[in-house]
Amino acid sequence: MRMSEGVEWALHSCINLAWLEPxxxxxxxxxxxxxxxxxxxxxxxxQALARAGILTSTSGPRGGFRLARASEDITMLxxxxxxxxxxxxxxxxxxxxxxxxxxxxxxxRKTCAISQSMWRAEMAWRRELAGQTIxxxxxxxxxxxxxxxxxxxxxxxxxxx
Amino acid sequence: MRMSEGVEWALHSCINLAWLEPxxxxxxxxxxxxxxxxxxxxxxxxQALARAGILTSTSGPRGGFRLARASEDITMLxxxxxxxxxxxxxxxxxxxxxxxxxxxxxxxRKTCAISQSMWRAEMAWRRELAGQTIxxxxxxxxxxxxxxxxxxxxxxxxxxx
Numbered sequence: 001m002r003m004s005e006g007v008e009w010a011l012h013s014c015i016n017l018a019w020l021e022p023x024x025x026x027x028x029x030x031x032x033x034x035x036x037x038x039x040x041x042x043x044x045x046x047q048a049l050a051r052a053g054i055l056t057s058t059s060g061p062r063g064g065f066r067l068a069r070a071s072e073d074i075t076m077l078x079x080x081x082x083x084x085x086x087x088x089x090x091x092x093x094x095x096x097x098x099x100x101x102x103x104x105x106x107x108x109r110k111t112c113a114i115s116q117s118m119w120r121a122e123m124a125w126r127r128e129l130a131g132q133t134i135x136x137x138x139x140x141x142x143x144x145x146x147x148x149x150x151x152x153x154x155x156x157x158x159x160x161x
Numbered sequence: 162m163r164m165s166e167g168v169e170w171a172l173h174s175c176i177n178l179a180w181l182e183p184x185x186x187x188x189x190x191x192x193x194x195x196x197x198x199x200x201x202x203x204x205x206x207x208q209a210l211a212r213a214g215i216l217t218s219t220s221g222p223r224g225g226f227r228l229a230r231a232s233e234d235i236t237m238l239x240x241x242x243x244x245x246x247x248x249x250x251x252x253x254x255x256x257x258x259x260x261x262x263x264x265x266x267x268x269x270r271k272t273c274a275i276s277q278s279m280w281r282a283e284m285a286w287r288r289e290l291a292g293q294t295i296x297x298x299x300x301x302x303x304x305x306x307x308x309x310x311x312x313x314x315x316x317x318x319x320x321x322x
Contacts, residue, residue: 001164003251011275012256035259076278089250090164095173098196099316113301114172117237121289128282140274155260 006045006083009037013046014054014079014134015141016156018071019149025057025064026156033159034152045083052082071138077129090118167206167244170198174207175215175240175295176302177317179232180310186218186225187317194320195313206244213243232299238290251279 013031020026028046032039046065049055056068067074092115094108109115141148174192181187189207193200207226210216217229228235253276255269270276302309 001162001245001250002248003162005252005254007251007279008254008256008275015275035256037256037259076282084162087163089162090168091166093166093169095169095196095198098198113298113305114169114176117290117293117298118168121237121286124289125282125286128285129278132278137274137278144274 001089003080003084006041006048007080009035009042010045010049010079010083011076011134011137013042013065014049014067014071014074015138016152017055017065017067018134018138019152020066020156021153023066025062025066027064030156030159031065034155049079049082052078054078054082067134071134074134075130076132076134076137077126079134080129088119088122090115090122092118162250164241164245167202167209168241170196170203171206171210171240171244172237172295172298174203174226175210175228175232175235176299177313178216178226178228179295179299180313181227181317182314184227186223186227188225191317191320192226195316210240210243213239215239215243228295232295235295236291237293237295237298238287240295241290249280249283251276251283253279 028043029039032042055065092109096108097103189204190200193203216226218226253270257269258264
């Protein structure tokens with residue numbers, strides 16, 4: 001079971017966008033240039049974030065992507081879900097239904113002890129990700145490396161795309 | 162991100178094996194017959210469980226698979242790891258390394274705030290699965306449906322493979 005690398009790119013992109021000046025937007029090509037990532041594939045992730053209402057994009061010479069809301073209001077779970085989808089990693093195929101017997105009206109995805117335990121574990125994972133925002137990540141980085149926001153802005157300013 | 166359906170099959174197989182009489186073993190074909198699953202593919206999962214030390218297999222006319230240790234000592238995490246591997250679902254590709262600068266001696270899988278938070282979430286998921294054993298699952302089912310162990314043994318006894 002492996003998460004797509006798009007999740008890592010999307011989270012880093014969100015933090016970088018959180019360090020922009022208010023109102024400033026960043027074209028996909030510049031965000032890709034920042035980490036030397038393939039622009040078309042990063043753009044796909046950014047579009048997914050926009051569809052999920054995490055980013056907005058504007059066109060024109062000063063256009064690009066920016067956060068659609070305050071970084072306090074974007075959780076890591078929002079970002080992961082935007083890229084990976086909301087479906088459970090463990091998807092109960094209700095194999096109990098394959099045993100001869102009366103299965104009328106039973107939803108084993110809800111009643112099977114295995115399915116319930118797997119779901120409980122996944123909820124613990126989601127809770128953890130829902131408890132961390134882009135603002136929290138940003139603060140953690142700033143505390144350890146106070147020069148980072150300035151460095152990021154400089155690097156964006158000097159990037160030729 | 163999706164877990165293989167082999168996890169569901171493996172967990173159900175372990176519970177069924179826990180309901181056998183002590184010392185009794187079950188051939189892969191019978192375990193597959195129980196849920197009308199494709200025998201070759203289920204056998205692959207059972208072999209993985211055996212490699213992980215969760216099942217043992219014996220050959221001969223009364224041979225087959227059985228639990229390698231008490232169901233109290235087999236956690237859901239043991240089974241999930243045997244099928245899905247021990248690797249993290251989020252695998253940090255260290256994209257911070259792609260920024261020009263000095264990365265000598267830095268392991269971003271350990272120091273990057275994103276990587277740390279993703280790992281924390283995954284640890285919450287693992288902790289939950291490590292806290293539930295096959296014996297726990299078995300007890301939950303027996304409490305709700307006391308007839309199940311007997312039914313399972315009867316169904317195995319009547320299965321022609």
